[in-house]
Amino acid sequence: MTELFAAALFVFVLVTALATAALRDVLGVVVVFAAYSLGTALFYAFLLAPDVAMTEAAIGAGVTTLLLLLTLAKTVRPTPDQWLERPNLPALAVFGALFVVLVATVVEFPAVGEPGVMWDNPGVTQYYIENAYEDTGVENAVTAVLAGYRGFDTFGEAVVVFSAGIASLIVLRQVVFTRE
Numbered sequence: 679m680t681e682l683f684a685a686a687l688f689v690f691v692l693v694t695a696l697a698t699a700a701l702r703d704v705l706g707v708v709v710v711f712a713a714y715s716l717g718t719a720l721f722y723a724f725l726l727a728p729d730v731a732m733t734e735a736a737i738g739a740g741v742t743t744l745l746l747l748l749t750l751a752k753t754v755r756p757t758p759d760q761w762l763e764r765p766n767l768p769a770l771a772v773f774g775a776l777f778v779v780l781v782a783t784v785v786e787f788p789a790v791g792e793p794g795v796m797w798d799n800p801g802v803t804q805y806y807i808e809n810a811y812e813d814t815g816v817e818n819a820v821t822a823v824l825a826g827y828r829g830f831d832t833f834g835e836a837v838v839v840f841s842a843g844i845a846s847l848i849v850l851r852q853v854v855f856t857r858e
Contacts, residue, residue: 684724691717699773704753708746715739729824733835741842748849 694714701707715738722731806827810819814826824832 680724684721687717687721687724691721699769705750708743708750711746712739712743715742729835733839737839737842741846745846745849 691714694710694717697710698707698714701710715734719731719735719739722728722734806819806823810822810826811817814822816822816826
């Protein structure tokens with residue numbers, strides 16, 4: 679069942695990515711891109727990376743979609759005959775090459791939870807469980823790893839989220855005050 683879900687999710691993400699590249703209606707692109715971002719967030723959650731999934735959902739589907747929709751509110755829409763034009767062949771060739779590399783890479787990934795793979799390292803996990811409190815002074819092992827062992831990475835993520843929030847507030851303020 680999980681393999682079927684993963685395959686369906688992969689197809690959904692692939693179709694929305696292709697639709698984002700193929701559509702010429704900008705509003706349609708924004709909506710499909712938001713769906714793509716949500717699909718990617720679900721895929722990250724399926725791969726047991728909830729922190730990345732939440733960031734993708736908040737920034738990719740949330741803030742980015744909001745900023746793109748606000749930008750569209752200040753621009754003009756194309757006529758219906760301009761929605762689907764002849765594709766850009768060099769861009770399509772680059773997409774095709776990247777897609778082939780991506781597929782060749784993804785099929786070589788081991789299955790999620792397969793024993794003996796690189797991330798199946800019980801020694802490191804056991805070290806975190808046994809020494810997290812002594813090393814960091816934090817009782818929760820997950821918080822100890824994020825704040826203590828991965829502090830610079832977590833700080834960088836917090837700076838990105840904070841910067842996106844500030845940028846959103848600036849854009850929202852400009853939209854609200856320029857419409858009055």
